[in-house]
Amino acid sequence: MKNSQPAVPVQLVGSAYERGFLQSKFVGHDAVTSAIEFRLDQNRGVYSNLSVRKYLEQQWDFAQQHCVEELAEMVGVADGFGIDTRRLFDFLHMGIVKNLNTSVLGGDGCSTWAVSLPGIGPAVGKNRDFMGEHAGLQTVFLHQNSAWPNGQRMLCVGSFGAPGAYSSGVNSDGLTIVDTQVATSDYGVGWLRYFLMTRILNGFHDVNSALDYIKSVPHAGGGSLILSDTTGKMAAVDLGHKSISISERLGGWVARTNHFEAGSVPNRDNGIPIDADSIERKKSLIAGLEEKDRSIARVIALMASHTKNGEEGLCCHGGLGDTRTLSGAIYLCKSRKLYFTNGNPCVGNWLEYSV
Numbered sequence: 001m002k003n004s005q006p007a008v009p010v011q012l013v014g015s016a017y018e019r020g021f022l023q024s025k026f027v028g029h030d031a032v033t034s035a036i037e038f039r040l041d042q043n044r045g046v047y048s049n050l051s052v053r054k055y056l057e058q059q060w061d062f063a064q065q066h067c068v069e070e071l072a073e074m075v076g077v078a079d080g081f082g083i084d085t086r087r088l089f090d091f092l093h094m095g096i097v098k099n100l101n102t103s104v105l106g107g108d109g110c111s112t113w114a115v116s117l118p119g120i121g122p123a124v125g126k127n128r129d130f131m132g133e134h135a136g137l138q139t140v141f142l143h144q145n146s147a148w149p150n151g152q153r154m155l156c157v158g159s160f161g162a163p164g165a166y167s168s169g170v171n172s173d174g175l176t177i178v179d180t181q182v183a184t185s186d187y188g189v190g191w192l193r194y195f196l197m198t199r200i201l202n203g204f205h206d207v208n209s210a211l212d213y214i215k216s217v218p219h220a221g222g223g224s225l226i227l228s229d230t231t232g233k234m235a236a237v238d239l240g241h242k243s244i245s246i247s248e249r250l251g252g253w254v255a256r257t258n259h260f261e262a263g264s265v266p267n268r269d270n271g272i273p274i275d276a277d278s279i280e281r282k283k284s285l286i287a288g289l290e291e292k293d294r295s296i297a298r299v300i301a302l303m304a305s306h307t308k309n310g311e312e313g314l315c316c317h318g319g320l321g322d323t324r325t326l327s328g329a330i331y332l333c334k335s336r337k338l339y340f341t342n343g344n345p346c347v348g349n350w351l352e353y354s355v
Helices: 016-025 029-042 052-064 068-081 085-092 095-100 193-201 207-216 278-288 296-303
Strands: 008-015 107-119 121-131 138-144 155-158 168-171 176-180 222-230 233-239 244-250 255-257 324-334 337-343 350-352
Touching: 008 016, 008 296, 008 324, 016 068, 016 296, 029 068, 029 085, 029 350, 052 085, 052 095, 068 193, 095 207, 107 176, 107 278, 107 296, 121 168, 121 176, 121 244, 121 296, 138 350, 155 193, 155 337, 168 193, 168 255, 168 324, 176 193, 176 324, 193 222, 207 233, 207 337, 222 255, 233 255, 255 278, 255 324, 278 296, 278 324, 296 324
Parallel strands: 008 138
Antiparallel strands: 107 121, 107 255, 121 324, 138 155, 155 168, 168 176, 176 222, 222 233, 233 244, 324 337, 337 350
């Protein structure tokens, strides 16, 4: 990409616990703990609900049995920053917990896509719309573990204070994954999406093997995944607990925002309508991906777009504490590269990372 600057990710090397603990060596502890505690305190009433507490207990038991490595990394993060382990576990479930309570809106969201670019191959992108206080905690991590086969590595956009692929990532085989938050009425006990994304990146080599695994395990529900690999295979996965919906393509494009389409996993059915912003953003996203000019420059322009002339843009601005676009990420599967802007994509300060 023209005008991108080479950059070095935060290096996390070792076992799952060690990689989690190492985060605390790269950033001030107060910024991390205050951001997490602020959100937990803000939603104290939701977390004190007896049915929510019971659900989180069941999730904890599930994670101890099935998500051993992912949970170990989370414990390392908690120990490094001096955060109570169960408080951090609760925080990672906030998207689910807020939507288990019918009186609380989800709020956070993202725009994601995968597209085949002429001369470049499959590219996967994400505008990360997230909590404003996480702007200063966002970074790019390179994970390495000598126990992983064939020198496997994973490059992840995430946040200090959260483990693994908390937003997106690519591994050294070129398998790439990004996610969006979607509220559903179909929640249950199973894999938390962030733990699942980390397992996929450090355990699988292509879309087909990743999809086989996704189909074989229970999910907590909520959210969509987009995956692609070096072959050009791409898939969008809508996650529920009782059901999942998978759309697969070879070439072309796939896209997701913050709602499930009719016939997929059910949206939250508590009387709160699907977010109109999500529907309009997806229309804009599809229109951009269907243009004949499929270039990185065009993709960047799409990610940097603002609402005008009745068309919803993808680049969202807001104040501290508000949901806004914290970053833009473009992964190139064949070259295992990440182009990343830590801030609104319209500003255009793109950095280049490599697995």
